[in-house]
Amino acid sequence: METDKLIKLIDWAKENGTIINDSIEFKVDKSNGVYATLCNPDKIKRLNGEKLISVPSAILITKKLALESFDSKINDKTVPNPNALTQLYLCQLKFQIENQSQSLATKQAFFKTYLDLLPNSLNHPYFWPLDKLELLKKTDLYITVKHTLTSLFKEWSEILNVCDVKPYEKDENTINKLIGTELDLNEQETFKVVFQYIQDSVKLFLEDASAIHWNSFFAYLWSFCIFNSRAFPEIMLNSKDITNINQAFLMPIMDLLNHKNNTKVKWIFSEEDQKVDFFTNVENFTNKKENPNNELYNNYGDKSNEELLLGYGFVEESNNFDFCRLTLKLEDQLLKDAKFKQGIKLTDENLIAPGCVQFKLSMNESLPTSLLKLFGFLCKLKSEDKIPYRALLEGSDELRGILESKLNSIKELIKELKGADNVIQILKSYLVSQRRIMNQTMETLASKQKSIVKSVPQQNMISFKTIFKSDKMFANAMLLRFGVIKFEDLISKDVMNKALMLWIVRAANKDALPKKLEYTVPQFILVMFKEVADNIVVQKEDVMEYMSFYKELFPHLSQKLPEVFSKGEWGIKQFIIADTVIDRIVWIKKNNNEPIFLKQSFEDE
Numbered sequence: 001m002e003t004d005k006l007i008k009l010i011d012w013a014k015e016n017g018t019i020i021n022d023s024i025e026f027k028v029d030k031s032n033g034v035y036a037t038l039c040n041p042d043k044i045k046r047l048n049g050e051k052l053i054s055v056p057s058a059i060l061i062t063k064k065l066a067l068e069s070f071d072s073k074i075n076d077k078t079v080p081n082p083n084a085l086t087q088l089y090l091c092q093l094k095f096q097i098e099n100q101s102q103s104l105a106t107k108q109a110f111f112k113t114y115l116d117l118l119p120n121s122l123n124h125p126y127f128w129p130l131d132k133l134e135l136l137k138k139t140d141l142y143i144t145v146k147h148t149l150t151s152l153f154k155e156w157s158e159i160l161n162v163c164d165v166k167p168y169e170k171d172e173n174t175i176n177k178l179i180g181t182e183l184d185l186n187e188q189e190t191f192k193v194v195f196q197y198i199q200d201s202v203k204l205f206l207e208d209a210s211a212i213h214w215n216s217f218f219a220y221l222w223s224f225c226i227f228n229s230r231a232f233p234e235i236m237l238n239s240k241d242i243t244n245i246n247q248a249f250l251m252p253i254m255d256l257l258n259h260k261n262n263t264k265v266k267w268i269f270s271e272e273d274q275k276v277d278f279f280t281n282v283e284n285f286t287n288k289k290e291n292p293n294n295e296l297y298n299n300y301g302d303k304s305n306e307e308l309l310l311g312y313g314f315v316e317e318s319n320n321f322d323f324c325r326l327t328l329k330l331e332d333q334l335l336k337d338a339k340f341k342q343g344i345k346l347t348d349e350n351l352i353a354p355g356c357v358q359f360k361l362s363m364n365e366s367l368p369t370s371l372l373k374l375f376g377f378l379c380k381l382k383s384e385d386k387i388p389y390r391a392l393l394e395g396s397d398e399l400r401g402i403l404e405s406k407l408n409s410i411k412e413l414i415k416e417l418k419g420a421d422n423v424i425q426i427l428k429s430y431l432v433s434q435r436r437i438m439n440q441t442m443e444t445l446a447s448k449q450k451s452i453v454k455s456v457p458q459q460n461m462i463s464f465k466t467i468f469k470s471d472k473m474f475a476n477a478m479l480l481r482f483g484v485i486k487f488e489d490l491i492s493k494d495v496m497n498k499a500l501m502l503w504i505v506r507a508a509n510k511d512a513l514p515k516k517l518e519y520t521v522p523q524f525i526l527v528m529f530k531e532v533a534d535n536i537v538v539q540k541e542d543v544m545e546y547m548s549f550y551k552e553l554f555p556h557l558s559q560k561l562p563e564v565f566s567k568g569e570w571g572i573k574q575f576i577i578a579d580t581v582i583d584r585i586v587w588i589k590k591n592n593n594e595p596i597f598l599k600q601s602f603e604d605e
């Protein structure tokens, strides 16, 4: 049946001046639709520079035809989509079965073989059953699907208005209640009504195309998807009528080619012949693994899976043009400061709405510099003008946490997918590609974190674990007071911060000790303690805040372990200073909770 239709279409196209190279064979099967292969591999080598398909302008469906059909004086400029009128014209061509004008009837007869082969079953998410659509909820796609459908409903009303056409109305059809209103697909009832209407219409369409009314929303949705997945940019025709770069037209035969990213192709319009010529490159056939059947592919423009799925109803699993979105809600002022005060490169593409920033993560750019810097900025203290290494590392830990939860939710979703139908396969490939990117981002982040640590000079960094191991007396005090046998116990017994403060005060008092410490306390820690001590203004509230901690330890500690905790100054103020020192120069590594002292220094120093 489909093969007959395909043969008829090719015959019609040839009768009307289309030239198809005889090495091309068009095929059709139920699951893949129509596609083209090169049947004579010996000839492939000679394909460079050879015209493979040549389509005359006489068989194109353009906006000019649409204008002729409605009224050439129509002003559709109020509708943002320059293809709205041509989409409505396609609805007429395909579905109007009564009251046609003579000229429309003539065009319907002319394009019949083409219209008959246009698919009536589309895989775009708008046509997915509700339960499958719900699976998109946790992906970035869900909002876009709802948003596109909302705008399309508006566009449909507007273009009907411009053409003075009444929408198809049928009382029992619940979507008609919504005509003339602004769709709110966040409203659960409306969402259900619209998607159920689409499902019912799909069923009708599959049984009998004449049951679809040309001026119904479903007809327009179908036409919109056909246009999105098959139209070519009109700019290639060098026509003078183009007012918008997105204006497009339908090109029978040429639109039977499937897509593959990275495919090298050329379309050239010959003014002399008034034909569009299609050329391919031999390279497209050299990788047997990638193209085992010598399929003749087109290139719709190298696209991400989101674009492919929403525009074409399929995805490429190993798609190097794919990306994940990472969207963050932050205070708008914070984003402005990051951009203007800190000089972090946040473009309009990043700043998608007030207080909302978005990054695209891809295999080529899995960790944008501005993303890492923004997280560093978020962890910067108010007292710091620039982003110190400590903040960059803390920020990268925070970022990892967010990415990890996004990655986990993708993994969960993949696990939830049961069954092998087309939609499930598409969704699985989409998610697998997202997982691949997120994994890559996590790896890049881990190695970036390592390289930041590596770039810090040795003398500017020391782990608290190293100190703990060198300071036997202090370790012993921790055993007596907190029952800490080994360093890791500080973490499991939740006394790390107390231990850090105690050690910092001990280090600051080291010159008062009767016996010198057996190791060298890094100079930058002592310098920071002094800097804080010199500038701090201790308020009554600060004292109150630290009082219970202080009372829990003192004077008990200085009485029990005078050799560690009584020489020098051990007042409450010292601990307030020590805590500020921790804020400024200690990075608690997220994956093992180990504190690292890091000199307050910056990348560009």
Ligand SMILES: C[S@@+](CC[C@H](N)C(=O)[O-])C[C@H]1O[C@@H](n2cnc3c(N)ncnc32)[C@H](O)[C@@H]1O
Residues within 6 Å of the ligand: 032, 033, 034, 035, 119, 123, 229, 230, 255, 256, 257, 258, 259, 260, 311, 312, 313, 314, 315
């Ligand atoms: C321009 S048409 C190509 C011809 C189409 N196969 C047909 O049967 O009419 C675009 C549509 O073909 C399908 N398609 C194109 N490239 C594909 C690919 N690489 N994998 C799966 N489907 C593809 C999608 O359904 C898409 O919406």
